[in-house]
Amino acid sequence: MSFFWGPDYLYFYNDTYARILGDHHPAALARPFWESWEHLREGFTPILAEAQAGRACTLTDLRFTVVRNGVPETTYFSYALYPVFGADGEVVGILNPATDSTAAVVSNRRREFQLRLGDLIRSLTDPGDVIAGASALLGEFLDVDRVVYLTVDDEGRAGSIERDWTSGRLPSMAGAAVDLDDFGAFAVEGAHAGRPLVVSDVAADPRCAPHAGAYEAIGVRAVLAVPLMKNGRLHVLLNAHDSRVHRWTNAQLGMVEDMLERTWAAVESVRAQAELRRERDQSEYLFDNMAEGFALLDSEWRILRMNAEGLRLTHQTLAGVIGRSHWDLWPDLVGTPVEKLYRQVRDERQSGMIDIPYTLPCGDIWMEVRAYPALESGLALFFRDVTARKVADEKLREADRRKDEFLAMLAHELRNPLAPISAAAELLQLGKVDEARVRQTSQIIGRQVRHMTSLVDDLLDVSRVTRGLAELDMQPLDMHRIVTDAVEQVTPLIRNRRHHLALELPPDAPLVMGDRNRLVQVFANLLNNAAKYTPEGGHIGLRTEVRPGGVVFHVTDTGIGMAPELAARAFDLFTQAERSSDRSLGGLGLGLALVKSLVHLHGGTVTCASPGLGQGSTFTVSLPRLAAEEGGGAKAPVEEPAPPSGGGALRMMVVDDNVDAASILAMLLETAGHDVIVEYDAREALALSGIGHWDVFVLDIGLPGMDGNELAQRLRAQPATAGATLIAVTGYGQESDRAQTKAAGFDHHLVKPVDIDDLFAILARIGERG
Structure with missing residues (x-):
């Protein structure tokens, strides 16, 4: 991921993107884009102009020459350019996510x-x-x-x-x-x-x-x-x-x-074929030292000769094959494309090749067979084991499929929590909101932000997903709370479409062993799907049954329904079919495939049924039930407490070029009783730091001009601020990043989004020390 900022396209990027730059890194960081890619100016300027004009664009498998350690390498990248708009609606930067597609190309x-x-x-x-x-x-x-x-x-x-x-x-x-x-x-x-x-x-x-x-x-x-x-x-x-x-x-x-x-x-x-045409008496040495199997057939399909490698590959003996009909030895090949190829080569006198599955006593293999016309309407056959090549090809196709599935999951999973966050933000802007509602709204925002952060942390591990692995945080869960959290995510959509939502939950909360975020995702997807395909004013229901061995959930709707052929493949990844004449709905896509995968990982099942078009749909999820004694007496989670006090009042400076981030953090700190000054420029912050006494500096690392590490070093060098507590706030959280901030003089390193409880705990300790 990289970011071009301002009219000079100042270049910012993450660690992974640095590998794209090769020897241009680290000199390219925070410098104009063209200083690193001047040779691309002619072809790349029109593309940047599109993004600068407010139009996103995507390019696939573009070839670049990247110099690494002084040696040029040919690489391929797929990337997009997304305009980023400022408060005035003008484009202030361009976001550039890029994927190295060299391996696939x-x-x-x-x-x-x-x-x-x-x-x-x-x-x-x-x-x-x-x-x-x-x-x-x-x-x-x-x-x-x-x-x-x-x-x-x-x-x-x-x-x-x-x-x-x-x-x-x-x-x-x-x-x-x-x-x-x-x-x-x-x-x-x-x-x-x-x-x-x-x-x-x-x-x-x-x-x-x-x-x-x-x-x-x-x-x-x-x-x-x-x-x-x-x-x-x-x-x-x-x-x-x-x-x-x-x-x-x-x-x-x-x-x-x-x-x-x-x-x-x-x-x-x-060479062997030419020798066969010149004389019948072949050299046994030639055939026995060939790297592949060889057999010579006469016009009646009788085997005249087979070399040692051919006998080994077919698990036959020389006495068992010479003089016998090919079709008597391998009757299962009669009527197959193999027979068709042999007859075509014999009749048309043109060579041909085919790959066929072949069963041996030790297992199944793939055999490559090449057939050539021989003298007197006979055939010369060459064959070899190509199982390794077939397996490698299949692994390549599977790798491509898993890559596409991962990217689809990434986009889909990150969108769901945005709905309650957006609704909560709009509620807070109304102004007339009592303290209890503000607390409830802030808890919703915090919960969804933590959920999104967890998803990002999981989904960034691309290698784990492409290997088909998935790690779940399994624990006893109260399904009432899971359902409630899922409903919370889709409530804005349900209200917007004026649906009637009916929940039927048993009085005793059933327990299951599962991953909380993933199960919330399952039911949020199903409810979102029901709301999407149910006309305004329709009915949506979620009914729970507790059975001796499991918990069954029925999500029903009075929506547009599905034809039988669509219901049969509703959970297939990328299924696209119309559920009504309204093509804008698009059909079932990623959500249901994700539901099926997650439910199966929890040892459960999910099915889909619909009486037909216009008659609604029912999705049924069954999960193994956890007995109360197995759950260790697990209880429903209690409401999250309000953030703790930040301790004694401190004089602080927050330095961050992101105005919104700096402002909201300052408001939180002021609410806790601290005296807070906000600066958006490192040099202005340094000039102001010499005036008066300061207890704490909270510094963003990615500052323009002078980064947070350099600012920290200068603050440590000033007598007036040498003893202040320096807290780094950054999106970089690797060990190498923490080592850099520590070397620059920071006392603490917090990763965005900042855990306010952790920050307030740090401030409380500072306040206790006086």
Whole structure:
């Protein structure tokens, strides 16, 4: 998250955003935006102008070059620009949340590379063409200057280059002989051990220094070399060369490994196919040392030959397959796309490929099968286990899905508490509110703010959500209070639409074991859903049944109802369907999917039923009941007490450039009897600090011009304020932030939103010390 402030777009950002800036950080902080991104001015100015004009905009997967530790990296980001308006309605700043989408873009590019590579090598029949085509494709995707497919001799000390690819910035090495020792023992030993060689900058890598001449002779500044080992011997060394410094990524290493394995297999397959067309008497050595299974079928589908790898993959013996019909051995493949592919290849004399699920005694795997036409209307089959690739692809899709689900949950969960806060704020503005109502309203605001803070703390842990983990704060709960809190959240909407809300609660409060915030969220979502889809003046009900093993809640409405097909998938994430002819309602979306997930996490169930369109809906939630003795005699929470007194009167200065935040804090402190001065500028605060005696300074850290840490250091340096208590109030709460404020001279570090009880307790201790 970053923020551009004022006409110069002064640049503020959080710790995560600092990684986007790379070497621009920390110099970019609180400086004009263009000082860091001058090279983007031409393309980015119109976008900023849109936001400055008051119109939000969103951009997806934009490519940026970020310099980190002096090395440029290609990255991708999705971000939005939201105008922030001042009190006069003018745009005073731009909020810029950004998400690093590099991993998703790179994974998509890797999948695209794999698909294009597969399409390419399937269409080629000459080994040299396979190597050249695959090298060109790899060079394009890696954005390097040269790709070299080096075939290593039997001794493993030298190699030859039949074909390569270059971008034009480096010369071709095709036809050259290469002595591996010229590039260092570390490179040779690593290759024979099957380890990739990764050098981002030859000039800066001490391993390369003794062999600088060899690298210079071929124009290499960065090199990535991946060995191919078969039967314990080095066969191929695939090299990606760049004339520039190049920070190699794991994704790029994966692309090279993909290309090498598949190109090797394709080259071997093409060579084997050519050999089959030239003569029938094949070399057993060739087949038994292939990296994948091979079978040769005649025109009657009888198996003439199968190599050792093929027998291993299919869990067969040579005596058990030779001479037998393919369809007798594997009758479950009859009538499947596999049979269709085989017949098509045999009839049309064109190769084909298919991935199929295959069941072995040890479990299910995925097999990649490539079929080629053989002599006398026969077939040559090549097959290998690609389960790992399939699993990796599925994990990528699942990661993308979880990312989208997380972002949806984040937006949805943060909105619910805003309704009671907004209503409470409007009530306080009416002016004629008695003290009891003010206390009740402030408790509502405080409760909802704490709820939002808790949600933010939970949802910021993105890695936990993307791994499918969810931590609940389980404790015995009074369901009467849960229902009451949920009703409190949706009451503004219900009143606005003039609904009649009927609550039927049993006299004895049933107990459940659960997470209070999450269960409030469940029932608030259901009630909000009912209010949203019930016409004005309609009826909404929440009825509770206490059963021996559980507590059942029925949320009913007289709304527009649902068709059977919509009711069946009402809880699916992102379900979008019309519940009436009014398209503005949009259909069921995120809320119900969230309800289902949370209820299941509590060991319960939730169902939906509707007699049909126009006849209302009923949502039923069932939760395991907690016996009274299990709950340890848990009772309903009591009303929250009013904030404690702040102790003896103190002379204080509050310094914060956020006028609203400073003003409301000052009012709270004055209410507690303290003498409070408010300043919005650090330099003016420093000038005023020399006048009179001061007990406490409450300082925001993110002040413009001079930040709170520097102001604290100057206050400590002044004799008049050296003994004052300094309290930091900031949105940064990591250990590194606390260490910085402590080093600057602060006595206390409070994280926004400030817990007033904690602040008053600190002031009380100061007052007691006199």
